[in-house]
Amino acid sequence: MSASKGGKSPTMDDVAREAGVSRALVSIALRGANGVSDSSRAHILKVAKRMGYRPNAVAARLASKTSLTVGVFLLDLYNYVFADIYEGIRSVISNSGRHIVLAIGSADATRDVEAMESLLESRVGVVIAAGLQLPDREVQRFARATPLVSTTRAVPGIDSALCDDQAGAQLAVSHLHALGHRRIAHLASPQRDGYQGRRRGYQAAMADRGLAPLVVEVEYTQAAAAEATTRLLALAEPPSAIFANNDVAALGVMDALDAGGLVVGEDVSVVGYDNTPVAQLPAVSLTSVDQHTALLGRNAAELALRRAARPDEAIEHRTSQPELVVRRSSRPPRFGPRT
Amino acid sequence: MSASKGGKSPTMDDVAREAGVSRALVSIALRGANGVSDSSRAHILKVAKRMGYRPNAVAARLASKTSLTVGVFLLDLYNYVFADIYEGIRSVISNSGRHIVLAIGSADATRDVEAMESLLESRVGVVIAAGLQLPDREVQRFARATPLVSTTRAVPGIDSALCDDQAGAQLAVSHLHALGHRRIAHLASPQRDGYQGRRRGYQAAMADRGLAPLVVEVEYTQAAAAEATTRLLALAEPPSAIFANNDVAALGVMDALDAGGLVVGEDVSVVGYDNTPVAQLPAVSLTSVDQHTALLGRNAAELALRRAARPDEAIEHRTSQPELVVRRSSRPPRFGPRT
């Protein structure tokens, strides 16, 4: 009984000594690599289990040349988009034997650098970024230090798993226009980051229809969207429909409408983006563009694994197509099309 | 110009050589420990910066006796409760110079062990668990390997940051009873885990009022709660109010009510638990028990730091008091009290 005394967990050396073999053999056996006889492997595993051996991932990462861990950056935890993306990533990473290291940013972007630095300091082999708000240059700088895959955002010279944001925005505008809306506002993400596809799609779609664009920039919070909406409603000619760059912003729009005594879908139509679980709640019933977020996560993970394996392959932008899901938040305007 | 060639990031050795000092001195200077003259420290920092030196957290963790990283387990990413808890934790951990390592479980509890193992294999100094569904014995087993702080759940013999769940449940039942409801059902969490305070509070409150309890167990998903609700509604005497053990479950209840053509707050009242951002949406307007989740996170983090510093101190259960937030999902029953 030499197991677990002093509170410290046994090392490979302890296991090797106990099993009467060398430490190298224990390493091979435990990792499932080949080079051990079945008999001694079984024996080693049994001893390790009996001693309560727990691998030291820190030491393993330091010793091994090839880092099997993938870092994942998520903008924040207040948007189920990132939960979906994470699930997509995990579904492919975990059954490839690799580990995931998470880093969480913040809606106001103040923690992006810190979070990315923490991933690099953990020496992950590759990182998947979902919701980085840093300018392209900064992202590219990080990508020089460690292979980087971007998702939901295209960055020149960097692998990315995307959904066609311009097409998605056009779906939204087209839908609202078909309902009869003419004055359609857009809550866009801040210029500073690279998420401008939806804005461009909106502008193109409006121009195609001879409509005047009305864009307001908002930070990635529900409160900021609500505030922007209040400003929009105070205009001389307020919009009859608002297309938000994501569902969280759309919820902020709904907050502001409610506060202003307006009924969503009757007084003002709202379209979101991401088709998150919240949009699907019957009480919310938010029309939204579905970018198949879990698929984005899986695509990003596949790109990451490929990049980690073959660093010199050509950059790939893997793009999927969005889909509009119509719900009750978008309906014909109260007074029909007014020109 | 010896910086950044070959793509590999420079090590402390490189910095030491470049600065003309020993590696030990570089370590001291970079960590801000004392034992360096101001002049050579400034010099070292300058050289490190010029070379683009980035600390290797893996090597640091392996070498240092005292692990400054704290592991955090979250049940999953589909419940903003855990986002709040995480924020609370981070607010105290990050300005203590420590790092956070995240591990995410799943609503069906199948990944709890794996996630906890990954934290232990990362050799974190202490772990904070939010939403562990393992039985007490298992949790205690993990706590023997690494100091553990539980939050939102009490585990005998383990530090915990809690909110009085029994009191919270009594608030909910008391509120519904005062509205005139007599047939009040409860969606409880699975027996297997340690979250039985809300159930007990519900049962006590019902008993106090001479009402018959009606408990259904559900997994931690919206879908499971919806399904359970459908079963409740099919009863000969369906409940006029449903108290769910958390907001996500309450949303599932609302899904089922909607699917059954019933109006929330009119046909059936609903009360949730956690007062998450979703409950606050005007369209949802869910009455919910607020357990001040961010505070729980901060308390848990403080307990974790204390435990890491002084492992032999007495176990502490830090408990705060819940608060009921009334919204439109709970209103008097259609036909008033019947009995």
Add this chain to the structure above:
DNA sequence: TTGTACGCGTTATCAA
């Protein structure tokens, strides 16, 4: 198939 020996990038101890 098994064992030896070196290296990974730090921290930490002890002399100088």
Add this chain to the structure above:
DNA sequence: TTGATAACGCGTACAA
């Protein structure tokens, strides 16, 4: 104040 030097726990050629 500085600077060798020994851990830390494991991966991995290479030799046996």
